[in-house]
Amino acid sequence: MRNVKWYVAILSFVCSGSGFSASHKSDLTQFDFPFLIGEWYLMNPDPEDPHQDFMSIHLTLSSSYTFAVQVKKRDSSIEYWEGGYTASQDTLMLGTHTIEPQIYTYQTTHNRLMLNGVTFFKALSRTLVGYWQSEYLSGTEVGVVGVTQIQLILQPDFLFFIRSVDEQGNEAVHRGVYYTENDHLVLLYDQGEHDTRFQVSADQLTVNFENGAMVAVLNRVE
Incomplete structure (x- = not known):
């Protein structure tokens, strides 16, 4: 009898016999840090503050352990950085193969990411x-x-x-x-x-x- 665990859990709890075949092991459910994946945004809460030279930060974290950061500056210029990252349960390292990688402590939920106490919000296509x-x-x-x-x-x-x-x-x-x-x-x-x-x-x-x-x-x- 084929595995019906996912079907029972997600769809209906109404199947008592056979169901769909078991999931392939190559899917995203095998990724260790699923709540890191996504498009994360930080908007400058005080764009008039001269000590903060950015308008927004867009951070992309993928399941392939690559990242991209796009910073929109006050003068409308864009700074861009990409590379590899590593993660543990509470530490995120950006730029794993660079001379000076950036290391952050982090906490995450399904839609928020806190890096060194600064909160990014996850965005989704409407x-x-x-x-x-x-x-x-x-x-x-x-x-x-x-x-x-x-x-x-x-x-x-x-x-x-x-x-x-x-x-x-x-x-x-x-x-x-x-x-x-x-x-x-x-x-x-x-x-x-x-x-x-x-x-x-x-x-x-x-x-x-x-x-x-x-x-x-x-x-x-x-």
């Missing part, structure tokens, strides 16, 4: 945020799991809500946090986490579970 309802479901194993409808809410604060309905009308809801990288959408919840692939086109979101085991095409609900 195209993904919203209330989505399935138009149709397909895939190699969608008939096995029996889900007929999915509603998904992705909030700008990186919280998600999902509701599913099966063929008998049984429904379940689940809540958690999420993060993205490129076309990966990772859902984290009490029982674990799951990596999916997504595409957004206009007001339609396609989410691919388990390499095509189930593909959900969802429309934005205004």
